[in-house]
Amino acid sequence: xxxxxxxxxxxxxxxxxxxxxxxxxxxxxxxxxxxxxxxxxxxxxxxxxxxxxxxxxxxxxxxxxxxxxxxxxxxxxxxxxxxxxxxxxxxxxxxxxxxxxxxxxxxxxxxxxxxxxxxxxxxxxxxxxxxxxxxxxxxxxxxxxxxxxxxxxxxxxxxxxxxxxx
Amino acid sequence: xxxxxxxxxxxxxxxxxxxxxxxxxxxxxxxxxxxxxxxxxxxxxxxxxxxxxxxxxxxxxxxxxxxxxxxxxxxxxxxxxxxxxxxxxxxxxxxxxxxxxxxxxxxxxxxxxxxxxxxxxxxxxxxxxxxxxxxxxxxxxxxxxxxxxxxxxxxxxxxxxxxxxxxxxxxxxxxxxxxxxxxxxxxxxxxxxxxxxxxxxxxxxxxxxxxxxxxxxxxxxxxxxxxxxxxxxxxxxxxxxxxxxxxxxxxxxxxxxxxxxxxxxxxxxxxxxxxxxxxxxxxxxxxxxxxxxxxxxxxxxxxxxxxxxxxxxxxxxxxxxxxxxxxxxxxxxxxxxxxxxxxxxxxxxxxxxxxxxxxxxxxxxxxxxxxxxxxxxxxxxxxxxxxxxxxxxxxxxxxxxxxxxxxxxxxxxxxxxxxxxxxxxxxxxxxxxxxxxxxxxxxxxxxxxxxxxxxxxxxxxxxxxxxxxxxxxxxxxxxxxxxxxxxxxxxxxxxxxxxxxxxxxxxxxxxxxxxxxxxxxxxxxxxxxxxxxxxxxxxxxxxxxxxxxxxxxxxxxxx
Ligand SMILES: Cc1ncc(C[n+]2csc(CCOP(=O)(O)OP(=O)(O)O)c2C)c(N)n1
Ligand SMILES: [Mg+2]
Numbered sequence: 089x090x091x092x093x094x095x096x097x098x099x100x101x102x103x104x105x106x107x108x109x110x111x112x113x114x115x116x117x118x119x120x121x122x123x124x125x126x127x128x129x130x131x132x133x134x135x136x137x138x139x140x141x142x143x144x145x146x147x148x149x150x151x152x153x154x155x156x157x158x159x160x161x162x163x164x165x166x167x168x169x170x171x172x173x174x175x176x177x178x179x180x181x182x183x184x185x186x187x188x189x190x191x192x193x194x195x196x197x198x199x200x201x202x203x204x205x206x207x208x209x210x211x212x213x214x215x216x217x218x219x220x221x222x223x224x225x226x227x228x229x230x231x232x233x234x235x236x237x238x239x240x241x242x243x244x245x246x247x248x249x250x251x252x253x254x
Numbered sequence: 255x256x257x258x259x260x261x262x263x264x265x266x267x268x269x270x271x272x273x274x275x276x277x278x279x280x281x282x283x284x285x286x287x288x289x290x291x292x293x294x295x296x297x298x299x300x301x302x303x304x305x306x307x308x309x310x311x312x313x314x315x316x317x318x319x320x321x322x323x324x325x326x327x328x329x330x331x332x333x334x335x336x337x338x339x340x341x342x343x344x345x346x347x348x349x350x351x352x353x354x355x356x357x358x359x360x361x362x363x364x365x366x367x368x369x370x371x372x373x374x375x376x377x378x379x380x381x382x383x384x385x386x387x388x389x390x391x392x393x394x395x396x397x398x399x400x401x402x403x404x405x406x407x408x409x410x411x412x413x414x415x416x417x418x419x420x421x422x423x424x425x426x427x428x429x430x431x432x433x434x435x436x437x438x439x440x441x442x443x444x445x446x447x448x449x450x451x452x453x454x455x456x457x458x459x460x461x462x463x464x465x466x467x468x469x470x471x472x473x474x475x476x477x478x479x480x481x482x483x484x485x486x487x488x489x490x491x492x493x494x495x496x497x498x499x500x501x502x503x504x505x506x507x508x509x510x511x512x513x514x515x516x517x518x519x520x521x522x523x524x525x526x527x528x529x530x531x532x533x534x535x536x537x538x539x540x541x542x543x544x545x546x547x548x549x550x551x552x553x554x555x556x557x558x559x560x561x562x563x564x565x566x567x568x569x570x571x572x573x574x575x576x577x578x579x580x581x582x583x584x585x586x587x588x589x590x591x592x593x594x595x596x597x598x599x600x601x602x603x604x605x606x607x608x609x610x611x612x613x614x615x616x617x618x619x620x621x622x623x624x625x626x627x628x629x630x631x632x633x634x635x636x637x638x639x640x641x642x643x644x645x646x647x648x649x650x651x652x653x654x655x656x657x658x659x660x661x662x663x664x665x666x667x668x669x670x671x672x673x674x675x676x677x678x679x680x681x682x683x684x685x686x687x688x689x690x691x692x693x694x695x696x697x698x699x700x701x702x703x704x705x706x707x708x709x710x711x712x713x714x715x716x717x718x719x720x721x722x723x724x725x726x727x728x729x730x731x732x733x734x735x736x737x738x739x740x741x742x743x744x745x746x747x748x749x750x751x752x753x754x755x756x757x758x759x760x761x762x763x764x765x766x767x768x769x770x771x772x773x774x775x776x777x778x779x780x781x782x783x784x785x786x787x788x789x790x791x792x793x794x795x796x797x798x799x800x801x802x803x804x805x806x807x808x809x810x811x812x813x
Contacts, residue, residue, distance in 0.1 A: 098434060101383075106375060113376050143561070150558035156380040156400060159434050 091145050092171055092241050094249045095134040096159040103157045116140060116148050120238035135240045162252040164241050171241035174213045180230035181208040196222045259387055259418040260285040264293050266394035269426045272322050274679055276306040280326025282353025285418040298708055301700040303330050305672040307337020311346050312673025315659045316634055317680035320347040320402045327353045328366030336666060339377040341408040343663025344465060344492055347401040348408035356416035371412050379407035387422045399430045404437030405556040406469055441572035441580055449551045449568050450584035456525035458593045459485045465492030466530015466554060472575035473655045479578050483587045486597045488516035490531050491647055492662040499651035509537035510798045511644045514604035517804040519597050523548040530554060530574040533563040543803035553577050606648050615789035618717045621768055622649040625715055628772045633685040634677045638670035638694030640724040642717035644794045646689040668697025675701055678710040692718040693742055702755035705781040713775050714783045716748055719790045727793045752783035763787040
């Protein structure tokens, strides 16, 4: 099963290697990973999506907690959370197809952020399912390239990750 | 006060109470060595950095203090790797200091540059590259704190050459401020109560204890707990010595070369109280078949060990010493007379046994028994890895913790002799006995020079079977007797080798010579190498084939 871990880490050189190295060394598979800042200076947030059962994820969380630069690990799957990915899609767009593309872009609440004579770049955010569906639609026109961020997620409600139960 | 980086290191070591360091100099630590020279810090120069790392490890295991090892950049640092991994696997507190090329050179493939923090990432508890001089004192403070607290382990500090030379203000921090590192020492009271209840209700309980008991200094508590509750105890290789071998309800070691009583007790138990042990595959055998009737109480300072290999019904995270103290207050002796009798019957009917034919080839187990008899059981024993290690574990009874020093988790051949040197440095007045294999000894025999130079009277007993015996045994059992490259023909004359270094060498090839050689060695002042020519065909029994149930013991019935 797919599980999403939020990991708060000290922003030190090599932290990313320590975390990702732990996953590979112990045979856990990272599906995607997103790293970014937090509101606390010196603290970064990593959101890691893994495919693992509950017992394995418990073990991953315990091992991560042993890393000296890790502040807090939370399995967001265990609680109600929202997750989003951002994807940029460079799609073939001959002038006669642009109207169709624009319509789909509107339906998916995506955005056209660049246009050239025979292609466009579309920006879309959403959960994995939505991006999957949108990509499928764009494939009809011909996708030239994509760039995606990986999933970022927060708990629903007022509690922060630091206040999460697990 | 203005100090250079190297001077700061010396001040940090002083502040941490470091009395001795093990190491080997080179270009990237010249400034540091200059300060060691000026300050007169005791330094044991080994003949190989691996030897230095194992010696620091042996020092730590014998004394309970944190061992310190120093090496230069590049090859010096990479030569430490096995030693660091070895300490990591057995949770031994070690601080490794490596030189690094000067900061501007880092990342340029400079002469003798190696990314040692990258290399040791998975085999250290934590590691540091010092990039700013002002961070040096804090890093040393943290390193010693991390190495020696919680689940102990090695920490590496990589120190660029120009940081050692640069000058700055020095103040050693009083406290560590590590919001991300907070080991839990006190066990959860509710969990301890639940454990006490489970213990009271148990019909067939067993205590399964490991290296964590030694590390936390909980031997007395463990024995008291077992005596009070009457629950029998089995200890892993790294836990040997934490319970006196002579104790009535001590069952010996479990697992692959464990005793019949220990393996059957675990397999028939309805409750296993795991204390500072980690259900290693050498203990459990086939995990699915391990202790299928048992509920598990797992006490460990490392939460990640609990539930890793075997599910725990009652997890207790904490220092085993503190948890055992609390558990003692709450526990009541269960009614287990029948079980006790059963276990004692196993112990009596199926003891470890060997037969030494009077005129026949010398049996390795006989040599170990004689070593025990003639040292009065009072030595600190270190071992290498192989058959001789298992025989030492089986036939050298122990009374106290920190008297049996062996590479458990990593199983590092060549560990025993340098570890003995480290133990002897910690306890100059005690008998330190290294039970070595003829293969293993050759992996670090160069340290004879270290023992001789530093007047460390280590007694090495080579169990010379002219084979990589443990490999040969597996080939005999599982590979149709095809002895692929396990014969050690061509090994040196160990007596002459010892003498070449200025140590004493002695040989025993007959049963009569064995006690004579041991007695002579123990009377000799300096380091001695005893070369015992033993039966090359002897196997370690009983044996559980890998990934089978631990009650399927080869040679278990014959015993
Ligand atoms: C560094 C290292 N290399 C290889 C091994 C694999 N190995 C385990 S036991 C053994 C044989 C050890 O031979 P020896 O030291 O003579 O001991 P014996 O088994 O004969 O008592 C070997 C090669 C190891 N444990 N460590
Ligand atoms: Mg041998």
